[in-house]
Amino acid sequence: MKRLKHWTLFSVAVALASSATSASWAQEYLNGIEWKEPAIVTPGATNSAPPSDAVVLFDGKDKSHWKNADNWKIDGDHLVAGRGSIVSTDEFGDCQVHIEWSAATPPKGSGQGRSNSGVFLMNIYELQVLDSYDNKTYSDGQAGAIYKQTPPMANAMRKPGDWNTYDIFWTAPRFNEDGSLKSPAYITAVHNGVLILNHFELKGDTPFNRPPEYKKHAAKGPIGLQDHGDPVRFRNIWVRPLSPVEGKQARKPFLRNGDKEIPIEGK
Numbered sequence: 001m002k003r004l005k006h007w008t009l010f011s012v013a014v015a016l017a018s019s020a021t022s023a024s025w026a027q028e029y030l031n032g033i034e035w036k037e038p039a040i041v042t043p044g045a046t047n048s049a050p051p052s053d054a055v056v057l058f059d060g061k062d063k064s065h066w067k068n069a070d071n072w073k074i075d076g077d078h079l080v081a082g083r084g085s086i087v088s089t090d091e092f093g094d095c096q097v098h099i100e101w102s103a104a105t106p107p108k109g110s111g112q113g114r115s116n117s118g119v120f121l122m123n124i125y126e127l128q129v130l131d132s133y134d135n136k137t138y139s140d141g142q143a144g145a146i147y148k149q150t151p152p153m154a155n156a157m158r159k160p161g162d163w164n165t166y167d168i169f170w171t172a173p174r175f176n177e178d179g180s181l182k183s184p185a186y187i188t189a190v191h192n193g194v195l196i197l198n199h200f201e202l203k204g205d206t207p208f209n210r211p212p213e214y215k216k217h218a219a220k221g222p223i224g225l226q227d228h229g230d231p232v233r234f235r236n237i238w239v240r241p242l243s244p245v246e247g248k249q250a251r252k253p254f255l256r257n258g259d260k261e262i263p264i265e266g267k
């Protein structure tokens, strides 16, 4: 008898649940926003190849997208760091960056002296490049660190001679007219497929000898690659400028049930 009672309760519960489901299927929520259709981007043949809307900064063939690069040599399909840091001719605000790099082999030096370079967003904010494979240094100066601000969440380094990838998602800082900070820079970064920085809020620039600070600068800036005296190799560098999705609130949000439109209270 008790068992039967349970079974009956169960059936009622199922019936209620399914009627709730069919009601929610009949009714649709519409937010009233007319979105601009997202642009079609043809992905690269692999996830590391440049998609159709990328600015290719280095494709293995020439240095025409870089300034001050006379002392950086092309060797095969890669670019070898030489005397003097280089900057891209193109400038970017919010962007997605893909870059591949390889530490010198056999490894030379130790700590900060082993295959040190850096990817400078807007030529100001350094994402550290360093051979951090079996090479101790201060954590906020190892590969994948925002230099002197935060270590990466993991050390995803491949061994010297192997190629590393950085995929970087950059939100540029914004400044007010009077030079004060409107909103900070944020970075998300993936090192060899491993998330190492997750929407990290930068405290400012990344110098060696003083605390970070923000100083008003242009909305866009070049990508910089650091010369730290080590022959770090780079290849397959591309950037996608990012812009926010667009849409306008064409009408108030509402519910639709068949032909019936139902306003949402309070909206």
Ligand code: MG
Binding pocket: 116, 117, 118, 126, 128, 129, 226, 228
């Ligand atoms: Mg560096």
